[in-house]
Amino acid sequence: MFTATGKVTTKVDVYAYGVILMEMITARKVLDDSLPDDETHLVTIFRRNMLDKEKFRKFVDPTLELSAEAWKSLLEVADLARHCTAREQNQRPDMCHCVNRLSSLLDQWKPTEVDDNDEFETSDIGLNQQLEKWRCDDFTISDSDTFSTFNMSKK
Known part of the structure; x- marks a missing residue:
């Protein structure tokens, strides 16, 4: 430790x-x-x-x-x-x-989502699908150099 x-x-x-x-x-x-x-x-x-x-x-x-x-x-x-x-x-x-x-x-x-009334409700899709949806919706890189650098750092 x-x-x-x-x-x-x-x-x-x-x-x-x-x-x-x-x-x-x-x-x-x-x-x-x-x-x-x-x-x-x-x-x-x-x-x-x-x-x-x-x-x-x-x-x-x-x-x-x-x-x-x-x-x-x-x-x-x-x-x-x-x-x-x-x-x-x-x-x-x-x-x-x-x-x-x-x-x-x-x-x-299944994750919970907060609606406008601050009440929790269960999502209809599993966490794995939520993660994939988030990646598709939010992970966009416009600069090809940044994307290349990102891919290189993963190797």
């Missing part, structure tokens, strides 16, 4: 990403001094609770209403979060691995 080496690396970013996933799954703070000493650090308690699926179910944000399929997806995301926060940097995945693991879940998730 950064605190041990003083170096910022992509593996530090992956660790932070895992922590954010944990926060979203549990709706808890990373550090919560209001809890008993053995429960103050989210990463430690998250990893401990993942060992027992029933214990983990009680640890997840209680406001989430999860179907069996959604619970299975949440467990996949939780496992990714656990993997991202491995103590040793060399045991953490890279972000490409994270994207690949999460992309398999895209078609199952």
